[in-house]
Amino acid sequence: MWSIFADIIATGDTYPFAPETPKADALAYWAGPGVTSYVVEAEGRIVGMYKIVRNQPGLGSHVANASFMVARSYSGKGVGRHMGLDCLREARRRGFRAMQFNFVVSTNTAAVALWQSLGFAIVGTLPGVFRHKELGYVDAYVMYRSLEDIDLNPAPLTSQEA
């Protein structure tokens, strides 16, 4: 999981973590208090991971937040979509009413398109909040989806409670 994280943040184009982020911060992000993380395995190793947390405490705790990372060697193979669908079902199963992404980098068009195809809407545009490694200050989106229509049929992936 660390190698996927380190690979992803090295590109400086999708996550706010600086490329020099220490391993302890990655561990806190993926396995800190209140975090549940899930992995996808293929060919005997982890190729993708996602996490679910509540987006706010108490009176806002009915809305989930999630994050996703796919091993670069598995990019474009549907791992993100597979995890996205599983994540929506898992959040629904756990009783969340909706899911919100707080910081989808606008120039990460593959991610924006994926989430839109899975029913998320852009509900906010944050001007210049991400310092893109190559493009400089770019916008990020807040994306949101109700979970009320989510079908709970399929089985869960391998999961690890943090």
Add this chain to the structure above:
Amino acid sequence: MWSIFADIIATGDTYPFAPETPKADALAYWAGPGVTSYVVEAEGRIVGMYKIVRNQPGLGSHVANASFMVARSYSGKGVGRHMGLDCLREARRRGFRAMQFNFVVSTNTAAVALWQSLGFAIVGTLPGVFRHKELGYVDAYVMYRSLEDIDLNPAPLTSQEA
């Protein structure tokens, strides 16, 4: 500060903290790692407080986030506006380029109006993300303001580095 916090969250209409939030959570919120908090004093006691944190790590750390609470007995006396102006200057002084509020409850019209009067725009609407004690699920706003036009003249308030 605890008594102001406890009073505010008891109303269940402005902050996501549940009314039963323990003191330790309030302490972490106002004085945890990376948090700088400031207080306004009047008649020998604290009547308002605000905090500034970075809203994201690394590549998003040029945007500040802030939170405000005013003692209920001092509500409507301009303490919020005073702190808001000071907060904008302080964030600018510290080098932030912009300020973002992630969760302004839409029915808290006094707060929304105050922030709009101080130059903030609603850049996102989060559907039903706050469970209001009396009104049920209501929207919250994401509000944003550039700090590039902020005048740094006036002196700071009493400040406490957490």
